[in-house]
Amino acid sequence: MSSKNKTTATTDEAKHTLVPKLRFPEFRGGEGWEYAPLGKLLMKSPDYGVNAAAVPFTERLPQYLRITDISEDGTYLSAKKVSVDLEPKDEIYLEEGDIVLARTGASVGKSYRYRKADGRLVFAGFLIRVKPNPKRLVSTYLANFLTTEQYWKWVAATSARSGQPGINSVEYSALPIPLPTEFPEQQKIADCLSSVDELIAVQAQKVDALKTHKKGLMQQLFPREGETQPRLRFPEFQNAGKWEEQHLGDYFDPIRNGFVGTATPYYTTSDGIRYLQGRNIKQGRIEADNLIFITSEFHNRQRKSHLKTGDILMVQSGHVGECAVIGPDFVGANCHALVILTPKRKLSSDFFAHYFYSPIGKLAIFQITTGNTIKHILASELKTLPVLVPDLSEQQRIASCLSSLDTLITAEDQKLEALKTHKKGLMQQLFPSTDEVRA
Numbered sequence: 001m002s003s004k005n006k007t008t009a010t011t012d013e014a015k016h017t018l019v020p021k022l023r024f025p026e027f028r029g030g031e032g033w034e035y036a037p038l039g040k041l042l043m044k045s046p047d048y049g050v051n052a053a054a055v056p057f058t059e060r061l062p063q064y065l066r067i068t069d070i071s072e073d074g075t076y077l078s079a080k081k082v083s084v085d086l087e088p089k090d091e092i093y094l095e096e097g098d099i100v101l102a103r104t105g106a107s108v109g110k111s112y113r114y115r116k117a118d119g120r121l122v123f124a125g126f127l128i129r130v131k132p133n134p135k136r137l138v139s140t141y142l143a144n145f146l147t148t149e150q151y152w153k154w155v156a157a158t159s160a161r162s163g164q165p166g167i168n169s170v171e172y173s174a175l176p177i178p179l180p181t182e183f184p185e186q187q188k189i190a191d192c193l194s195s196v197d198e199l200i201a202v203q204a205q206k207v208d209a210l211k212t213h214k215k216g217l218m219q220q221l222f223p224r225e226g227e228t229q230p231r232l233r234f235p236e237f238q239n240a241g242k243w244e245e246q247h248l249g250d251y252f253d254p255i256r257n258g259f260v261g262t263a264t265p266y267y268t269t270s271d272g273i274r275y276l277q278g279r280n281i282k283q284g285r286i287e288a289d290n291l292i293f294i295t296s297e298f299h300n301r302q303r304k305s306h307l308k309t310g311d312i313l314m315v316q317s318g319h320v321g322e323c324a325v326i327g328p329d330f331v332g333a334n335c336h337a338l339v340i341l342t343p344k345r346k347l348s349s350d351f352f353a354h355y356f357y358s359p360i361g362k363l364a365i366f367q368i369t370t371g372n373t374i375k376h377i378l379a380s381e382l383k384t385l386p387v388l389v390p391d392l393s394e395q396q397r398i399a400s401c402l403s404s405l406d407t408l409i410t411a412e413d414q415k416l417e418a419l420k421t422h423k424k425g426l427m428q429q430l431f432p433s434t435d436e437v438r439a
Helices: 003-015 139-145 149-159 169-173 184-219 296-301 350-353 358-368 380-382 392-431
Strands: 034-037 052-057 063-065 082-083 100-104 112-113 121-123 127-130 176-179 243-248 251-258 275-277 290-292 311-316 323-324 338-343 387-388
Touching: 063 082, 063 169, 100 139, 112 139, 127 169, 139 176, 139 184, 184 392, 311 350, 323 350, 338 380, 350 387, 350 392, 358 387
Parallel strands: 063 121
Antiparallel strands: 034 176, 052 082, 100 112, 100 127, 243 387, 251 338, 275 290, 311 323, 311 338
């Protein structure tokens, strides 16, 4: 080959050298990465799980892993364990380092890396198992790659071949995996991301512990079914006696529906009036990430659904009973298909919002809920809903306690989301894509 041809070949190769945006110091300036098909990096060909129905969990039968037992972030949901009626042979169990992939339906592409701490698991037939060869592919490296945007683009393209999305074992074997030429670099990336995962897990446990604490506190601070006072009271209310039983309409009037109808023609840009819907009310808070705005003209015609400080908004269809208090930020906003509860006497709206998330409050809402597939409640039914209420000072004390706990949970949850965002950004830097080549 002439020197001219050699120069041209070298230049062409350089144009196609795959490199990540971020590399650890000891690997900077090293060789470019390459893609390898997943099937070449495994101990054996991908295999399918067992085709059998789940049965109630029992210690004498294998524990069963189905697609529905895998969370969106790839962890095992152990709250509702099930078993499978099979002879417990070693070869049907998952082993440390195994990864299973969903092969069909809306969950296609979802993955889970097995951990011994999850117990001995047998995986179902709608999952495909891959066994990374530890000399060529680090299991945690692969597990992290399976959460990247690059991977999900491949899933979307590969699974769209028919009406029912699906990826079979042969197609998964062809999945291109970006790999550094030096195995230690792959291990370094896996170790780095595993360390971040450990931080995320610790923070998630902290959030879960706070939520569990709040749930237990709610069971104590509000009366139980058939009782007229809570089992836990603040010292200054120890001898205050029974809570008063009244109807919700005795505390809130009017209890009315927000606008019911089609407002789509009146949607406008963010300089319009905020328009709250059921999707904006979650766990006692107003989530403004996906707000809709309406024109001032339409808003002014719907005066009955204008919102004031202290109003409680309650979801009346779907996730019935979800509620939030209108604070200064949303005074003057409008709402659609929500029940508006306006206080008619001096009371703590925050107390009532917490009340509807307590066991006794949820039970009361459940008893007036109608519908099979989609649940509904009516404003008229809420007016006659029986509630147990203490005097104003105890309302405020309970609301203050639970709101402070909510503030703490929100702060810790934000830390958790920040860690997840950090990891996502880190992965975008550590894993190269075909768009990232070194010239």
